[in-house]
Amino acid sequence: MSTIDPAIQHVFDEVLLRNAGEVEFHQATREVFESLGRVVLRHPQYADASILQRICEPERQIIFRVPWIDDSNRVQINRGFRVEFNSALGPYKGGLRFHPSVTLGTVKFLGFEQIFKNALTGMPIGGGKGGSDFDPKGKSELEIMRFCQSFMTELYRHIGEYTDVPAGDIGVGGREIGYLFGQYKRITNRYESGVLTGKGVGWGGSRARTEATGYGAVFFTEQMLATRGESFDGARVLVSGSGNVAIYAIEKVHQLGGVVVACSDSAGVVYDKDGLDLDLLREVKENQRGRLSDYAALRGSASEYRAGGNIWSLAAETRIDVALPCATQNELHEEDARVLAANGVRAVAEGANMPCTPDAVRVFTEASVLFAPGKAANAGGVATSALEMQQNASRDSWTFEHTEERLAEIMRGIHESCATTAEEYGEPGNYVLGANISGFTRVADAMLAQGVI
Numbered sequence: 001m002s003t004i005d006p007a008i009q010h011v012f013d014e015v016l017l018r019n020a021g022e023v024e025f026h027q028a029t030r031e032v033f034e035s036l037g038r039v040v041l042r043h044p045q046y047a048d049a050s051i052l053q054r055i056c057e058p059e060r061q062i063i064f065r066v067p068w069i070d071d072s073n074r075v076q077i078n079r080g081f082r083v084e085f086n087s088a089l090g091p092y093k094g095g096l097r098f099h100p101s102v103t104l105g106t107v108k109f110l111g112f113e114q115i116f117k118n119a120l121t122g123m124p125i126g127g128g129k130g131g132s133d134f135d136p137k138g139k140s141e142l143e144i145m146r147f148c149q150s151f152m153t154e155l156y157r158h159i160g161e162y163t164d165v166p167a168g169d170i171g172v173g174g175r176e177i178g179y180l181f182g183q184y185k186r187i188t189n190r191y192e193s194g195v196l197t198g199k200g201v202g203w204g205g206s207r208a209r210t211e212a213t214g215y216g217a218v219f220f221t222e223q224m225l226a227t228r229g230e231s232f233d234g235a236r237v238l239v240s241g242s243g244n245v246a247i248y249a250i251e252k253v254h255q256l257g258g259v260v261v262a263c264s265d266s267a268g269v270v271y272d273k274d275g276l277d278l279d280l281l282r283e284v285k286e287n288q289r290g291r292l293s294d295y296a297a298l299r300g301s302a303s304e305y306r307a308g309g310n311i312w313s314l315a316a317e318t319r320i321d322v323a324l325p326c327a328t329q330n331e332l333h334e335e336d337a338r339v340l341a342a343n344g345v346r347a348v349a350e351g352a353n354m355p356c357t358p359d360a361v362r363v364f365t366e367a368s369v370l371f372a373p374g375k376a377a378n379a380g381g382v383a384t385s386a387l388e389m390q391q392n393a394s395r396d397s398w399t400f401e402h403t404e405e406r407l408a409e410i411m412r413g414i415h416e417s418c419a420t421t422a423e424e425y426g427e428p429g430n431y432v433l434g435a436n437i438s439g440f441t442r443v444a445d446a447m448l449a450q451g452v453i
């Protein structure tokens with residue numbers, strides 16, 4: 001079992017004390033600290049410059065009121081957040097999450113992960129994240145627009161092409177990015193394309209950004225499988241969630257010859273034993289903004305809907321080769337990992353951010369299941385956001401094929417750097433260790449070069 005090296009335990013204790021009650025942030029930082037003992041011993045300059053202490057302290061945290069008027073003319077108040085965590089490698093970069101569960105601790109855990117993920121991409125982007133406890137579910141189109149406009153009315157003063165570049169995450173897709181961009185343009189009187197990514201392709205967005213996170217997670221898994229001479233061809237796959245990441249992970253698995261037999265939402269699971277109907281799924285989720293129960297009703301006898309079901313338990317009923325958790329944090333627990341490992345699952349890759357609990361990750365590691373942490377596996381989204389910024393800066397617009405090839409190349413590079421770093425530190429195949437050390441080293445070296453700031 002991984003533990004924190006005694007040489008850096010006191011730094012982690014301080015992180016716990018300074019960020020009391022932020023359990024997801026504790027979880028994310030603990031995992032990184034568990035990987036870093038050997039690095040700090042090998043490179044004492046990091047400890048001398050207090051890099052660990054500094055990397056855990058956001059450069060800036062912004063919390064603001066978001067007032068808006070609902071369709072019944074009542075004033076509603078939400079809370080907005082933007083945590084600008086680390087700008088050693090470039091402007092803060094990371095998504096916005098709109099979900100009722102969002103707290104400062106959630107945004108800090110996501111922002112912390114983003115620092116290392118963005119470093120792994122090799123692109124010039126720092127780490128940040130934001131969001132609100134606003135719940136988009138059940139809101140009208142006009143309520144969503146009014147909320148986004150109010151959110152941006154405060155956020156605009158903190159962001160910019162060279163400062164901080166938000167994008168989407170849970171509850172924030174192309175529609176919300178459109179409303180946010182419109183309000184930014186209106187307030188600043190500037191068509192600053194590079195201030196947000198995930199824009200519509202017709203007005204500054206990048207082709208393949210919508211697909212990038214899900215595709216990238218599958219590309220990474222493909223690389224991991226290849227280290228054991230395996231592939232997606234004929235593989236049976238579980239993908240949790242049914243949002244942006246899940247849908248495009250499913251699409252890429254199907255393109256590579258695999259079959260995704262189940263996906264989920266917060267209300268239940270659909271199990272189509274011969275494979276999901278992706279066109280229908282997209283119609284229900286993307287166009288109608290419906291639930292999986294609606295999908296199952298339309299799909300008829302080819303589909304089984306399990307209200308409140310656990311997607312991972314399907315591995316005990318049918319052959320599953322690969323599991324891709326693509327919904328939300330801590331959705332795959334120790335018991336689920338045991339079921340997956342005991343029933344022959346060969347690879348697990350985190351399309352979502354931190355979907356597997358630490359105990360689940362330990363089960364996979366002990367069972368020699370290939371395991372890709374989110375900061376490596378889902379980095380294709382933010383990498384393609386950086387490609388969007390590149391296209392914006394050069395007033396260019398690339399083809400889908402070119403952008404997808406760049407994405408595939410970036411994912412191969414991330415896989416390579418995680419694999420070689422894990423090997424260099426004596427744990428070949430440990431992608432968690434490889435991702436943490438490789439991402440950390442790039443950021444730490446830039447921080448050293450830039451002095452005590």
Ligand SMILES: NC(=O)C1=CN([C@@H]2O[C@H](COP(=O)(O)OP(=O)(O)OC[C@H]3O[C@@H](n4cnc5c(N)ncnc54)[C@H](O)[C@@H]3O)[C@@H](O)[C@H]2O)C=CC1
Nearest residue numbers: 169170171213241242243244245265266327352353378381
């Ligand atoms: N959108 C992006 O480019 C990126 C997203 N991610 C991460 O991927 C995950 C999913 O994000 P998106 O697909 O963008 O969000 P989304 O809002 O498009 O979809 C989220 C999906 O998860 C489902 N869900 C939520 N809680 C659930 C639960 N407890 N059980 C089962 N399903 C549940 C929702 O019903 C929805 O289908 C998040 O962890 C996010 O941080 C990571 C990298 C980039």
Ligand SMILES: O=C(O)CCC(=O)C(=O)O
Nearest residue numbers: 094095167169381382385
């Ligand atoms: O594309 C981006 O800037 C952000 C993507 C994101 O939020 C993530 O990687 O978790």
